[in-house]
Amino acid sequence: MKTTIYDIAQAAGVSIATVSNVLNGKGKVSQERRQQILRIMDELNYKPSAIASALTSKRTYTLGLLVPDISNPFFAEIARAVEDEGQRLGYSVLICSTDNKDEKTARYSALLRQKSVDGVIIGTGINELSALSPLLKKNIPVAFIARDYPAEDIPSVIIDDYAGGAAAAVHLIELGHRRLAILAEPDTISSSRERVRGFRETAAAAGVEIEDALIVAASELRDGKQQAALLLSSEGTGRPSAIFCCNDLLAIGALQAARELHVDVPQHCSIVGFDDTILASVTDPALTTVAQPIAQMGQAVVQLLVDHMERPDEPRRRIVLPPRLIVRQSTVPPSQ
Amino acid sequence: MKTTIYDIAQAAGVSIATVSNVLNGKGKVSQERRQQILRIMDELNYKPSAIASALTSKRTYTLGLLVPDISNPFFAEIARAVEDEGQRLGYSVLICSTDNKDEKTARYSALLRQKSVDGVIIGTGINELSALSPLLKKNIPVAFIARDYPAEDIPSVIIDDYAGGAAAAVHLIELGHRRLAILAEPDTISSSRERVRGFRETAAAAGVEIEDALIVAASELRDGKQQAALLLSSEGTGRPSAIFCCNDLLAIGALQAARELHVDVPQHCSIVGFDDTILASVTDPALTTVAQPIAQMGQAVVQLLVDHMERPDEPRRRIVLPPRLIVRQSTVPPSQ
DNA sequence: TTGAAAGCGCTACCAA
DNA sequence: TTGGTAGCGCTTTCAA
Numbered sequence: 237m238k239t240t241i242y243d244i245a246q247a248a249g250v251s252i253a254t255v256s257n258v259l260n261g262k263g264k265v266s267q268e269r270r271q272q273i274l275r276i277m278d279e280l281n282y283k284p285s286a287i288a289s290a291l292t293s294k295r296t297y298t299l300g301l302l303v304p305d306i307s308n309p310f311f312a313e314i315a316r317a318v319e320d321e322g323q324r325l326g327y328s329v330l331i332c333s334t335d336n337k338d339e340k341t342a343r344y345s346a347l348l349r350q351k352s353v354d355g356v357i358i359g360t361g362i363n364e365l366s367a368l369s370p371l372l373k374k375n376i377p378v379a380f381i382a383r384d385y386p387a388e389d390i391p392s393v394i395i396d397d398y399a400g401g402a403a404a405a406v407h408l409i410e411l412g413h414r415r416l417a418i419l420a421e422p423d424t425i426s427s428s429r430e431r432v433r434g435f436r437e438t439a440a441a442a443g444v445e446i447e448d449a450l451i452v453a454a455s456e457l458r459d460g461k462q463q464a465a466l467l468l469s470s471e472g473t474g475r476p477s478a479i480f481c482c483n484d485l486l487a488i489g490a491l492q493a494a495r496e497l498h499v500d501v502p503q504h505c506s507i508v509g510f511d512d513t514i515l516a517s518v519t520d521p522a523l524t525t526v527a528q529p530i531a532q533m534g535q536a537v538v539q540l541l542v543d544h545m546e547r548p549d550e551p552r553r554r555i556v557l558p559p560r561l562i563v564r565q566s567t568v569p570p571s572q
Numbered sequence: 573m574k575t576t577i578y579d580i581a582q583a584a585g586v587s588i589a590t591v592s593n594v595l596n597g598k599g600k601v602s603q604e605r606r607q608q609i610l611r612i613m614d615e616l617n618y619k620p621s622a623i624a625s626a627l628t629s630k631r632t633y634t635l636g637l638l639v640p641d642i643s644n645p646f647f648a649e650i651a652r653a654v655e656d657e658g659q660r661l662g663y664s665v666l667i668c669s670t671d672n673k674d675e676k677t678a679r680y681s682a683l684l685r686q687k688s689v690d691g692v693i694i695g696t697g698i699n700e701l702s703a704l705s706p707l708l709k710k711n712i713p714v715a716f717i718a719r720d721y722p723a724e725d726i727p728s729v730i731i732d733d734y735a736g737g738a739a740a741a742v743h744l745i746e747l748g749h750r751r752l753a754i755l756a757e758p759d760t761i762s763s764s765r766e767r768v769r770g771f772r773e774t775a776a777a778a779g780v781e782i783e784d785a786l787i788v789a790a791s792e793l794r795d796g797k798q799q800a801a802l803l804l805s806s807e808g809t810g811r812p813s814a815i816f817c818c819n820d821l822l823a824i825g826a827l828q829a830a831r832e833l834h835v836d837v838p839q840h841c842s843i844v845g846f847d848d849t850i851l852a853s854v855t856d857p858a859l860t861t862v863a864q865p866i867a868q869m870g871q872a873v874v875q876l877l878v879d880h881m882e883r884p885d886e887p888r889r890r891i892v893l894p895p896r897l898i899v900r901q902s903t904v905p906p907s908q
Numbered sequence: 909t910t911g912a913a914a915g916c917g918c919t920a921c922c923a924a
Numbered sequence: 925t926t927g928g929t930a931g932c933g934c935t936t937t938c939a940a
Binding site for chain 1: 574617619620621622623624626627632634641642643644645648649651652655656664665666667668669682683685686687688706709710793824827850851854855856857858
């Protein structure tokens, strides 16, 4: 039999209201009573039921975390940061991998609503904001990480993706590259759009136009490898001398494609990644990449969300952190 | 105002019991009533509260997942498999990164108990089984993945770690290596102990003894790099010609240490990893490693756990899957 | 086939 | 400072 608040009340000879008060540190309870009740709780190894508490208090102390794929190192690192900061503030986190599919996002949104999570952190790409409607309609607080919907006035933590793309472009152009290609994420991903825009506009400003045919999109490694192979297989001058990839996983796909096609990286093609996950530091060659301060972002988004939960009337905040180019071995001046 | 079962009952002109019955597909409800009620639920966009339901039915349809670190690619991949299979069977999953610390494990165990999860999957190393006592005492079903406590009669899914270690030893010895070192995980990790044992005994059987000084332990990349540096810095014959690492992350630490010390891998030192995470395929050089069928294991452990939840009296099952050596570029015959 | 009512374990309000 | 009690939204007998 599970021991309940009644057992404690009875053992202490007080009412459950008093026990509840000591549990929540509310109301007035005399020092002695408090100590006595605490002791009894301890003796009976009593732990209040979070379920029952949630039913009345309306707080589950649980957050949802919507990401495309928890096995993707970038999101796994985010998850860890979110978990840690959540834990620190008293929240558990439920993982939801959506594969960037609106349908899955919608299903998970409905689920999280049913489970009455206190808030949801969204790192997944969304096509129609309506995929989130189960959450939004029920006024479940939401915050974006590494994603943004400026129009919607939702708290978010992002990096300056445009600047990140721009930094990559500057780097490649300074090295002397003129024939640039982009391996982007699908257009649903706002951050990817910005990176592409930053890269493209910066290149254009330096007099380097990027052909549409040299901008392709892919959503995961396998796919990225395929698209990169297409890019690389155009022989001779058709082939780009550098590829900017919108995340490290895609960059690895490009690396693999290059290897299979016997295109030497970086000698015959430079590759730039994005995110600076653990992957970037272990590839062959190690990836030049645009770093996001992942841990910091995860921590910040939890804080933003919890803030927003506690003071829903305060204006939403957006935090924009700067990206940082990390130059490793995958980029060199073009040959010839 | 949230719509409740009462609203539905009222709108349909029936009792809440009837509504509850159609919700759960229980009891007898006439076709017409059922249809009508379903329609009304839909119109009112009604979703039953999982909290309230949990309070009475005692099922939260939530599982806990205890891992050392969700940002570790191996566990991230496990998490994804667990999430997918859980989702398929109707369960959500709560992530808990323990850093292999009993104290954190104990804290999370207590938390999961309070939150009344239906079951817990354990992939974290445990020193004292008592860290799990909040779970065990309350008879919350538990299953191990990639960890084992044979004595405890708890369902588990593992690979044959001994065979994995043995396979690595056979491979290195066949290549001609005689001076072997081991970069293990801490002794709390049962799987690591078995890998080491398999490796060591197999080597011994082939006439290759491994000095105690050449067996070191580390718990994460940074640490692994340091330990590997120690191993590698013993100049001349003192230096091992091959290192067997108990996971890919440690192997990467070794790779990095080697690079810093200008020890060429694989020419001057071969390195074998374990797990075959995504990392192993992207390193420089690509890692020879012992593969675990991660997705399959994650799926199996959820099934085992749910089975066990549904039929607690059936005997616990253990599933042991075979590891598979994947030879890549980090192992070659020793030089000279 | 349907409904009334008793909880589940807790919080919160009001009264004492 | 303490206690009584009415819910929270649902499941589950037991009767009708």
